[in-house]
Amino acid sequence: MSNETATLSQTGDTRKAARIKRETVSTIAIAIICVLLLYLSRFISPALGSWSQVETVLILGSFLVVVAFGQGLVILTGGLDLSIPALITLGGVLSTAAVGAGNPDAWYLLPAALLACGFVGFLSAVGVVWLRVPPFIMTMATSIIVASAALGITKGTPRGYAPEAAVALMKSHILGLPSPIVFVICFVFLGWLLQERSPLGRYLYAIGTNPEASRIAGVPVTAMQIFPYVISAMCAGFAGFMLVGYSSGATLRMGDDYLLPSIAAVVIGGSSILGGQGSFLGTVGGAFLLTILGTMISAIGLEFGLRTIIEGTIILIALLLLREELFNRIRSIRRKA
Amino acid sequence: MTDLTQTATGTDAQPPQGRLAGQTFARVLQGGLIIVILYFALYALYFYQQPRALSAGSIAALMNNTVPLALAAAGQTFVIISRGFDLSVASVISVCNVVMAVYPLDGPGGAVMSVLMCVAIGGSVGAVNGFLVAYLRLQSIAATLATMIICQGVALVILNAPGGRVADWLSYELTDQLFKTIPISGLFVLAVVLGWLYLRRTSFGISLYAIGADEHAASLSGINVRKVRFFTFVSAGVLYGLAGFMLSAQTATGNPTSGTPLLLLSFAAVALGGTSLSGGKGSLFASVMGAATLMLLQKVLFSSGVSSFYTGVFQGCVLVIAVVFSGLIEKLGERAAKL
Numbered sequence: 089m090s091n092e093t094a095t096l097s098q099t100g101d102t103r104k105a106a107r108i109k110r111e112t113v114s115t116i117a118i119a120i121i122c123v124l125l126l127y128l129s130r131f132i133s134p135a136l137g138s139w140s141q142v143e144t145v146l147i148l149g150s151f152l153v154v155v156a157f158g159q160g161l162v163i164l165t166g167g168l169d170l171s172i173p174a175l176i177t178l179g180g181v182l183s184t185a186a187v188g189a190g191n192p193d194a195w196y197l198l199p200a201a202l203l204a205c206g207f208v209g210f211l212s213a214v215g216v217v218w219l220r221v222p223p224f225i226m227t228m229a230t231s232i233i234v235a236s237a238a239l240g241i242t243k244g245t246p247r248g249y250a251p252e253a254a255v256a257l258m259k260s261h262i263l264g265l266p267s268p269i270v271f272v273i274c275f276v277f278l279g280w281l282l283q284e285r286s287p288l289g290r291y292l293y294a295i296g297t298n299p300e301a302s303r304i305a306g307v308p309v310t311a312m313q314i315f316p317y318v319i320s321a322m323c324a325g326f327a328g329f330m331l332v333g334y335s336s337g338a339t340l341r342m343g344d345d346y347l348l349p350s351i352a353a354v355v356i357g358g359s360s361i362l363g364g365q366g367s368f369l370g371t372v373g374g375a376f377l378l379t380i381l382g383t384m385i386s387a388i389g390l391e392f393g394l395r396t397i398i399e400g401t402i403i404l405i406a407l408l409l410l411r412e413e414l415f416n417r418i419r420s421i422r423r424k425a
Numbered sequence: 426m427t428d429l430t431q432t433a434t435g436t437d438a439q440p441p442q443g444r445l446a447g448q449t450f451a452r453v454l455q456g457g458l459i460i461v462i463l464y465f466a467l468y469a470l471y472f473y474q475q476p477r478a479l480s481a482g483s484i485a486a487l488m489n490n491t492v493p494l495a496l497a498a499a500g501q502t503f504v505i506i507s508r509g510f511d512l513s514v515a516s517v518i519s520v521c522n523v524v525m526a527v528y529p530l531d532g533p534g535g536a537v538m539s540v541l542m543c544v545a546i547g548g549s550v551g552a553v554n555g556f557l558v559a560y561l562r563l564q565s566i567a568a569t570l571a572t573m574i575i576c577q578g579v580a581l582v583i584l585n586a587p588g589g590r591v592a593d594w595l596s597y598e599l600t601d602q603l604f605k606t607i608p609i610s611g612l613f614v615l616a617v618v619l620g621w622l623y624l625r626r627t628s629f630g631i632s633l634y635a636i637g638a639d640e641h642a643a644s645l646s647g648i649n650v651r652k653v654r655f656f657t658f659v660s661a662g663v664l665y666g667l668a669g670f671m672l673s674a675q676t677a678t679g680n681p682t683s684g685t686p687l688l689l690l691s692f693a694a695v696a697l698g699g700t701s702l703s704g705g706k707g708s709l710f711a712s713v714m715g716a717a718t719l720m721l722l723q724k725v726l727f728s729s730g731v732s733s734f735y736t737g738v739f740q741g742c743v744l745v746i747a748v749v750f751s752g753l754i755e756k757l758g759e760r761a762a763k764l
Contacts, residue, residue: 168566170689215745219745219749219752220749220752221745221748221749221752222696222702222703222748224510224692224702225692225693225696225702225744225745225748226745228689228692228693228741228744229693229741229742229744229745230741231689231741232689232693232737232738232740232741232744233737233738233741233742235737236734236735236736236737236738236740236741237735237737237738239734239735239737240732240734240735240738243734244734348570348573348574351566351567351570352567352570355564355567355570360564361564361566361567362564391581391582391585392581392585393578393579393580393581393582393583393585393681394578394582395578396574396575396577396578396581397574397575397578397579397582398578399574399578400571400572400573400574400575400576400577400578401571401575403570403571403574404557404568404571404572404575407563407567407568407571408561408563
């Protein structure tokens with residue numbers, strides 16, 4: 089880690105230019121890999137590589153994009169959110185149990201469910217910011233607490249039905265496009281505005297790079313440290329709502345498959361797990377890359393274990409290719425020439 | 426804690442052995458004192474609820490439950506002291522578990538073979554992690570995430586659904602008691618703790634703390650950071666292998682996801698033991714006690730009549746309180762040292 093800071097201070101003035109270049113390069117690289125993989129998947133099975141597969145990937149990837157946005161913000165400020173699976177479950181359970189249970193007209197219950205998730209995120213942030221518990225431990229603790237509370241309250245089996253709004257979000261069409269695709273495009277645009285083009289986003293980058301310097305520069309550090317956890321928790325809750333609409337019901341393990349991919353999407357997208365570096369578009373690319381790989385690997389018809397091995401290997405290769413050092417080396421070669 | 430950072434960052438990379446030996450014991454006590462007190466307080470509560478709690482049988486049962494988590498947390502401690510995270514713990518344990526369930530080797534000879542096999546599996550995954558992190562300079566959490574997913578796949582390929590049967594000799598003997606009092610599984614943990622006390626004094630142990638506290642300073646003072654980091658992951662892997670071995674002896678069956686619950690719990694145990702997640706500080710013994718406390722908490726809650734659904738609520742709260750509390754103690758200690 090001290091090496092990291094050493095490299096940063098060495099590069100000095102060129103840092104901003106280097107950051108933009110590195111992130112743009114990795115985002116474009118991921119986009120190219122995604123398109124290539126979609127095209128190449130034709131050779132695996134004729135059913136793939138078609139528009140309908142693109143649709144499937146976009147719909148299946150939308151859940152991951154939503155949670156990875158929150159995870160990305162938390163990672164940007166130097167934290168990590170392990171409470172995502174529990175909050176997806178909480179969001180799902182609240183939407184089916186409270187909203188869906190014969191209250192289809194009570195529209196205010198959905199924002200209430202999201203607020204409940206946001207409150208849990210706020211509690212995590214309080215632990216991290218004021219009690220100085222490491223983010224890793226704090227979000228793990230809230231995760232364990234929320235998961236076991238959900239288990240206890242539902243007595244092991246969540247009941248209730250998917251609210252109509254969730255079904256409409258996931259299953260209808262807008263202008264001939266499936267509505268989740270329209271939704272995910274809007275979400276990515278808004279997320280990009282927030283993270284890359286708003287003062288708020290710039291504050292988050294500043295905190296992730298150097299909290300002390302940002303405090304001196306007048307950034308509201310405490311508020312900006314709390315904000316990502318609340319957003320991440322609400323995103324996870326909303327992903328739970330989306331999943332409920334997609335699969336018409338909540339289960340207690342519905343979030344489990346999203347923790348590691350949410351981190352993987354952010355890391356593959358070129359963000360540093362230490363904070364201060366990364367771009368939302370890269371994360372979106374990472375999320376779709378993982379989803380494409382998932383659909384391709386399941387189309388090959390391999391057994392689940394082999395699929396998992398391939399998935400892990402690909403993550404490893406992506407990490408090796410996107411290594412910080414590799415970029416530095418390419419840059420220094422160019423400088424010499 | 427303050428004298429520790431001084432040792433780690435000081436120019437003197439290898440202080441005289443005698444002084445160090447005296448310090449080591451003090452440090453072990455210091456590092457684990459809070460958690461030991463918490464453990465015995467909790468045990469007193471357990472005894473109050475269940476007078477049978479002090480019988481050899483229930484101590485052994487508790488010990489058998491604790492040992493896999495204790496060993497996993499012990500391995501995790503190595504990596505965390507060196508300022509890293511190791512997610513591969515869960516799937517290394519799963520791989521060892523399914524290997525032992527699919528290829529059971531009976532008798533004492535088979536047990537030796539099995540334990541060697543588990544250690545080899547853990548050690549080689551650790552070597553891969555170490556290579557990725559130390560030599561290819563990947564972020565530890567990302568690299569071990571990838572190896573964790575790969576190993577999970579390997580476990581699923583070997584055994585795709587819960588089943589199989591661990592050798593009878595192992596599951597009977599390793600969960601038994603020596604002379605009807607000492608739980609055999611506990612001896613494994615004792616051996617690991619003693620090994621740690623020895624290792625702590627060696628130059629590897631000192632370097633481990635040094636690279637965790639300040640990697641740059643450590644490399645300036647002549648420590649081969651890459652090599653130390655590599656062997657940190659290998660040692661951790663070996664301990665995960667042992668954890669998988671003991672878990673198999675305890676469950677007597679195979680399950681390709683048997684290690685997954687231990688992932689977060691191993692971090693919880695380390696944090697409960699007061700080891701700082703930002704590296705350079707901590708004690709393996711305290712992590713073992715942290716693991717023991719987490720498992721004892723489950724028993725206490727169960728005997729208090731709390732529905733097992735809510736165990737997590739208590740585990741989470743205890744975790745946060747312990748971390749906040751040990752942070753406070755550390756801060757008070759630092760203030761006292763300054764005066």
